[in-house]
Every structure is written in C-alpha cells, then in structure tokens.
Amino acid sequence: MPDSELPQEILQETERLTRLARDAIDPGERETYLSARDELVEPYDFVARHREEDDVLVLHPAEWVDDEGTVRPSQIDDVDRGIERPLSGTGEDYEWSAVEEHNAAVVEAVADEHGDDHAANARAFADFLGNHYVRRIETAGAPEVREFVKEYYPRNAWLTAEQRSLLSDSLEFVFDAVDAELPEYE
Known part of the structure; x- marks a missing residue:
C-alpha cells in the first residue's frame, strides 16, 4: 500500500x-x-x-x-x-524494540507528571503489553486491560500495597499520556 x-x-x-x-x-x-x-x-x-x-x-x-x-x-x-x-494478539506492524521505546516514553511521562508509584504501575502495564502482545499502550482494548488487571498484575507485578491501591488511577494516567481513552474493563 x-x-x-x-x-x-x-x-x-x-x-x-x-x-x-x-x-x-x-x-x-x-x-x-x-x-x-x-x-x-x-x-x-x-x-x-x-x-x-x-x-x-x-x-x-x-x-x-x-x-x-x-x-x-x-x-x-x-x-x-x-x-x-x-486487532488482537501480536498482529501489529511494530518491532518489539520500537514498541518498548514508545511505551517507555509513556512511562517516563507518567513519572514526570504523577510520580514514581504511578510510574511503577505504568511500567508493569508497558511490560505486559510489550512482552505479551508487542503492542503500544494506546492500542490496548478492554480484553487486554482486563487480562492485565485480573491475571498479570496480581501474579507478576511485585509492587507495594500503596502502588497496588493506585492501579486504576495509574491506568487512567497512562491512557491520558497517549491521548487515548481507557477502555471500560470491569
């Protein structure tokens, strides 16, 4: 094309x-x-x-x-x-390194704007999307966010109780950083 x-x-x-x-x-x-x-x-x-x-x-x-x-x-x-x-899986036309670079910039933006606790949650979400789906943050739909919150985060994100309590706000900040709407995942 x-x-x-x-x-x-x-x-x-x-x-x-x-x-x-x-x-x-x-x-x-x-x-x-x-x-x-x-x-x-x-x-x-x-x-x-x-x-x-x-x-x-x-x-x-x-x-x-x-x-x-x-x-x-x-x-x-x-x-x-x-x-x-x-629209799901690893079908994007991106290399992992390009996805990681993009998502890392989003994590940095969240850190600058909202602090380290929200950045830790953003990093966990970026890792999940990059490593499991090779996807940029703004392309995540409700199924991916739901999988992250319900399955990946409880088992794989070794964060503090404070960071865990901030997860829903952190996800809002992540999507705000890419000018996208957080999908309704609950």
Missing part, C-alpha cells in the same frame, strides 16, 4: 476506534466510535469494517464496495490496496 493512500496515523486511529467499538457495551457508544472511524477514512476513499470471526480490521478502497457494503470483485484493480490489521 502506498504511504500516501492511508497515512499511518489515520490507520492507527482507525484501529483504536475499531477496538473501542468492539469492546463497547453500550450500543450508542459503539455507534459513536464506528461513526468516528468511518468519518476518519472517508476522505481517503476507504471503507472500514470489523471482521469479527478473526478480529481483523479490514479497509477497502470505496470503489470496491457497492451500496449494500459488499465488495465487488470485478472492481478490484490491485488487491494490495486493501488493508487488513489484526
């Missing part, structure tokens, strides 16, 4: 909005995220959808899709123009 067809920052935000819509409990909230996602890709003449059976964001050039939302194979000129991005 040519870089000019769909900029990386648009693709990342489209992924984020799709994850938020996927994880939303309220139908109105889901529709809000989907509408924002569609408005984001429309100027680039793309259509987005979530293929639920394998949890993949699919983006097609608009000219491939008919009015009912069905892809017309006769309209496909170059299959490489289509984009598929896994």
